[in-house]
Amino acid sequence: MAYPFIESESELRQISSRLHRIVDPSSSLPDWPFIPVEGEVDICEDVEFSGDDFAVALAEIAKVHRDKSLYFVTLDGGDMRPCFSLAVEEIPRGYRAAVGHEPVEELNGGSIRDAVTIFAIFGDSTKWAVWGDRNWEVLVVYSPEVRRPWRDATELEFVTAARAVDDLWPDVVRSGFREETIQRFISTMDEPRFRSR
Numbered sequence: 001m002a003y004p005f006i007e008s009e010s011e012l013r014q015i016s017s018r019l020h021r022i023v024d025p026s027s028s029l030p031d032w033p034f035i036p037v038e039g040e041v042d043i044c045e046d047v048e049f050s051g052d053d054f055a056v057a058l059a060e061i062a063k064v065h066r067d068k069s070l071y072f073v074t075l076d077g078g079d080m081r082p083c084f085s086l087a088v089e090e091i092p093r094g095y096r097a098a099v100g101h102e103p104v105e106e107l108n109g110g111s112i113r114d115a116v117t118i119f120a121i122f123g124d125s126t127k128w129a130v131w132g133d134r135n136w137e138v139l140v141v142y143s144p145e146v147r148r149p150w151r152d153a154t155e156l157e158f159v160t161a162a163r164a165v166d167d168l169w170p171d172v173v174r175s176g177f178r179e180e181t182i183q184r185f186i187s188t189m190d191e192p193r194f195r196s197r
Helices: 009-022 046-050 052-064 088-100 161-168 179-190
Strands: 040-045 069-074 081-087 118-123 129-133 138-143
Touching (some): 009 081, 009 118, 040 161, 046 129, 161 179
Antiparallel strands (some): 040 138, 118 129
16 A cells, blocks of 8 residues: 555656546546546545445456556646555545545545545556536546446445435535536536547
8 A cells, every 4th residue: 555645756647647648647537537538437425435335335446457556646726736546456445534534635635535525446457437526516426347246345335427416415505506517517517529638
């Protein structure tokens, strides 16, 4: 396990290169944040990202895509900041501890879990990624796989964007966005024809 932060310049360049193959760090919801436009999307509540069930789901996603490592980076302000990496076999027991770690100086106090707003999680295969946005209160899981066994690996509820808006968002969150913005989010996440790079 490597945390709180990855310091090696060569590793930083490697992580940045991998990130840019799967995610556009300058993107923001409701726009499509992933580089590939064809593929499947699952959405769950952002509060789940630090829990054991989400760790189990991540481990399953990584196995399906034959990853050896997982990376967690913050994207607040459009700047990539690697937080930690984990070997796939360490994810179930090490992910929650890494997210709960408190790198006080780097994140102005508090844990990674409490301090980040926008972040990405991805594997070294660069075939899949998670886009997390605390402003939208969602985690968007992207994969090219039609068969998605991580949906059944835990008690987490993965839903479509339309269901996320109807079932997961409290009224106070929904009231913070214009209706056309919400509809754009639903179209972009649920319909590949509305995605663009």
